[in-house]
Amino acid sequence: MSPRFRRCGDGAVLVEVGGAAEVLALYDTLAADPPPGVTDILPAARTLLVRFEPPADRGSVESAVLNARPAPGRRAAAGEVTVPVVYDGADLTDVAGLTGMSEREVVEAHTGTLWTVAFSGFAPGFAYLVGGNPRLRVPRRTESRVRVPAGAVALAAGFSAVYPRESPGGWRLIGRTELTVWDVAADPPALLRPGARVRFVEAGRG
Missing domain, CATH: 3.30.1360.40 (Gyrase A; domain 2)
Structure with a gap:
């Protein structure tokens, strides 16, 4: 449009x-x-x-x-971030069932695509990532959790995200990372900024 x-x-x-x-x-x-x-x-x-x-x-x-015309290969200087993940999330089995994939296939689909930070919201440092495997499109949970731990890696409605700090949340948790994505002492405090590319890798598999 x-x-x-x-x-x-x-x-x-x-x-x-x-x-x-x-x-x-x-x-x-x-x-x-x-x-x-x-x-x-x-x-x-x-x-x-x-x-x-x-x-x-x-x-x-x-x-x-x-008059804005995207130039091939030109991107904002947001860089690429590698996020190591232990895929043991509480909703991994549910995601597998919803997508018709095995848990291993879910992990491979999540790590097999380069994601992009589209925008931030909900909480400081909470980045909405797009561009993942379309098979990973799953709905939010019908009931939100009161506490989702910092570093939880999640899926919902075609997006993926890393929870920057402990908070309520209704996304489906598939894993966790020890990477700090929000640090008020850093400059800038958000690790995942709009335009950044994000590559998830399974921890221990590089």
């Missing part, structure tokens, strides 16, 4: 597009070469918030969005 624009005060424009793939493509293009005056670009599931200051204005930002 063509982008739709909504004014957000005097210094931001909310860009509405068709879905996470379009958001990510637009984010990659704008973040790799930000238009003059753009100070921040915040992706979400179907929107991109673009903050700006002079010399930019709403018109120039909207023009930049409309």
